[in-house]
Amino acid sequence: MKVLVLNSGSSSQKMCLYEIGEDLPRDPPTCVWEARVEWESTHCAMVTRNARGHTRRAEVQVASRTEALKQLLATLWTGDDRVVSRVKDIAVVGHRVVHGGPEYEVPAFITEDVKAGIAAASAFAPLHNRAELEGMDTVEQVMGDVPQVAVFDTGFHRKMPLPAVVYPGPYKWFEQGIRRYGFHGINHQYCAERVAQLLNKSLKSLRVVSCHLGNGCSLAAIRDGHSIDTTMGFTPLEGLMMGTRSGSLDPGILTYLMRRDQATGEQIDDVLNKESGLAGVSGISGDMRLILAAIQEGNERAKLALDIYIHRLQAGIGSMVAALGGLDALVFTAGVGENSAEVREATCSNLEFLGVKLDEEMNAKPRLDADIDAVNSKVRVLVIRAQEDWAIARECWKLARNRQAAE
Ligand code: ADP
Secondary structure (H helix, E strand, O other), X not given: OEEEEEEEOOOEEEEEEEEOOOOOOOOOOOOOEEEEEEEOOOEEEEEEEOOOOOEEEEEEEOOOHHHHHHHHHHOOOOOOOOOOOXXXXXXXXXXXXXXXXXXXXOOEEOOHHHHHHHHHHOOOOHHHXXXXXHXXXXXXXXHOOOOEEEEEOOHHHHHOOHHHHOOOOOHHHHHOOOOOOOOOHHHHHHHHHHHHHHHOOOHHHOEEEEEEEOOOEEEEEEEOOEEEEEOXXXXXXXXXXXXXXXXXXXXXXXXXXXXXXXXXXXXXXXHHHHOOHHHHHHOOOOOHHHHHHHHHOOXXXXXXXXXXXXXXXXXXXXXXXXXXXXXXXXXXXXHHHHHOHHHHHHHHOOOHHHOOOEOHHXXXXXXXXXXXXXXXOOOEEEEEOOOHHHHHHHHHHHHHHHHXXXX
């Protein structure tokens, strides 16, 4: 079964095609085709890679995002690098939907109702949800009635208990949808399942803290296979310090800035999302690699930025462990989590009281999807590669198979 996955961002679009047989493979397979478009106002850069590893890069003039998407989709079945002979060879198309609102928990076939639900939730994540709806409409125009599936990044956190969901503001906020949703759910869920598989244990028996440390950062506390707490909330701004996002702050700062500088909502949004975090404190960049390099050169602000990042990460892990009532496995995933031995070491350095102990050598050179804990560590520590697209493809495969079986 050929499954196409679309992952839309506000200024980029990623796609990949998976070929899945009769059974799901144990390990995530490499996709047979992948493509990426980055847009500027009137043109975009398209990069495609086919199954033979052949990469093609093109700058194209486009009138709209939809146009770019159509061109990109067409490269699947036309031209020298095509990977299918006709559109109908693709059995199902999956979309990552950033915000499912209060309603959506599990992956769903896209219908007019589901689209209306996603449009309603776009009040909470306007840039993302609109781009995703545009992707669904474009697929419909180009690929006709191919089944499409929405997989929600908020879905995994939908079973969080109310104390982890309701903000301690006026109760009517909650009734108006102002509540903690949590994000990165597709990857947190994938990581928890992968941990159980790698440790050969039932997910039900494990208390897992998953640390998704990419440009955006969040933690999830997972018990019985469900997220029971997470650090991101109403928006992906809450919680940990991130590349350019502040994470949690005293809300009094915002009202102070509004009074002192007559700052508008838009300006505050920009500061918190684009000019804060590692970039804001260091004045260098939100890229952890550049922060670590600057520390090597003796830059003190870069060192302070990293120290805050670790301080908040440790505090967040402490709070997740308290929600779980203990810890069996700690997972590091996404760009920083997978690649930075320094960050993993610094994070775990204060967690020995919980029974977390790293194996120095394995931490320095981890194999992906493997453990890095010392023999006498009471807690298993694993590095797991973020595989959102594969996780979405799997969900599509399952839904499509169930539908076929029911027909
Ligand atoms: P996103 O959240 O956008 O999906 P990624 O998961 O790809 O992002 O993470 C991107 C971040 O990973 C980069 O900003 C960079 O800071 C970090 N990163 C990538 N490689 C390394 C590395 N070798 N060491 C430290 N940080 C790294």
